[in-house]
Amino acid sequence: MTTLTKTLELKLVEPNAHKRRKLRETREAYQQALHDAFDAGCTTQTEANDVVVNYKLSGYAKNALKKYVPQLTTTYNAGELHDAHPVRFTNEGLRLDHKPENAIEWYVKIPHHEDYHLWMPAQPNPEQRDWLEALNAGDATMGESRLFERDGTWYLHVTATRDAEGGSEVSDEERTPIGVDIGEASLVTVCHRDDHGCPTAPELWADEGKTVRRLRKTYFTATRRLQTRGSERIAESFGDDLWNQIDDVFHRVTREVVDYAESVKNPVLVLENLTYIRESMDYGEYMNRRLHGWGFAKLHAQIRYKAVEKGIPVKTVNPRNTSKECHACGEVGYRPQQATFKCTNDACWMGEYQADVNGAVNIADRYLSGESRFREHENDDDSAEDGGRLTAPQDSQADATKQETLGTYAS
Template structure:
């Protein structure tokens, strides 16, 4: 099975004064330890250890230095001199990645400062690399060496990730399977058979009801606890609810991929989230629901699990996928969330299950050559008039903490360090 390695970049959200100072202390101590060990021509781990052990650095940084310096001093690299601004290296045991989709910044990383003192930092991720982050967080990819670097006054963490990917057989005659991620149903899976007739769909509406219930419980219960000054209980209880939501999303994404695997020579087709309009207005209530649904999270889970199973994944423009009739192509109406009504009197459809209609349209757009895997995605432009749910795996306002290792429990609960 082929092994794929990728370097992921996380932008550490502008740290407060305290965290900025700690990051800089780590960087300066690392540069000094690296230069001293290099000047001493440490060609073995033991020699490097005797030098770096004296510095106020995390053991994960010291272990990385003990591996790196002998490579520089006559090992793999045999460097004549050191260049400035070497990134701070960590062994993979030191960095931790956490996902909190209910927060404004949904990704967090733990940066070891020294010994038992760590910095929890909110991080912004490249949307294109989201499936890899999901795979790392789920344990489906292995974290390698990590590097902390400063560039133009901003801090970044580069994480090396490795995972197994089944080799794909190239085929020009694949069956597109549309997957619609929505409000009435977490996911709807459908494709056309060899005669062009839509097959029996999989509709995950019960799972959507469970997530809605958990989301409502989260907002009401945690708000009441916060009003009673029970912040720690609120965070712990909130984490437990989000763990249950996360479990549902993983189960649904796994079932979706298993369903697609049953199709002969499939290609899984999703909507391209980069084309979903950022300023979509649904009103405060609907916006809150959409933000909590973590559409992008489920989207990423389906994508990386399909790729691991050797299923090609393509995306199409989401414009009007739930508003156009899959038979005649005319725009219709949505009298209810789960019902689509074709307004073309000459079309036989009449009313149809709305999510199934959208899933078929998604599959048909790939079949007609509208895949946006490369050309449109690379433009970085957003389409207007899209009707899909906005990428809202975060709440509308920041809910981060400025705490470090000691007080991080109030933000991450059981993930505290």
């Protein structure tokens, strides 16, 4: 088993004036405590604690200082401090919250002082989404985090560690591509070709697709009624419970997808590239259709990080027409029914085929053909795309009367 460690990058999204002021207060108090402890020549945690204990900082920042200052003086032999030290928090200090139904999905709780914390919307590095998913799911361990400002923008760097099995040295040509199709009827469908080139051992999670569709419909119908009646808090609590149920389904299905891949010799999981899915989201009034886009991204992320843990590579391919082309002859066909694909080529032996399996085989074949891994034309993706924005976590308050001042949304 191999241990992987990575620093995750998150940009805090346009904090309002109140939160900027609180972030600066935290930074100024931290810098002052750091300089005073360093100037006092603290070489032990006890000595550093005696200096920093009275500063208006959270215990997570004080504990980080107690460890860091002795390192500066005894390990790094620092002669002086520069002015741009980030604010450090111990691993217990930061908290993540994932609101996949929102336009901004990720939120972080940043400690200000003992009884006051700031919830901030955050934009992660998109290439690290799988790590963030693993951290949020408890499949990776959070280490120290660092808060800093650069050119007027606030950032967080979070250390994350997880275990991964070392993969064997296998060339791309030796890999068996497993197509992963994500859709409405079947939540996920996987299939690969055997040694003779025939599609084999398809597996469909159709019942799970029905469950997610039911939960989505319940969520949007019930919460809209509650919001219309002014019951925002009840709607949010009800919504959180349904999102948790959907998330449980996603985690179980993605684990089973990776288990399927483990049963295949030298597997590589092949997904459609959804790089531009958020840029083309529909924010229209039909809310019961708005969840599908984030569902694609969330399932992709969970498959990626769970596959990495097992040493299984994951690749992406151009999604153009993967559900419209015949996997046998390449002719563009159609779906007379949701679960049925019909080839329009009279000379093709296939005729009709299970539509999701046909799509999964096409996705696997894109890997074998070496086709571009990036979408070249915005309209080429035939997957459903949408998204939504609801509410975000709220800041903790020592004075409850401040709640109205900050409002409902973390911004």
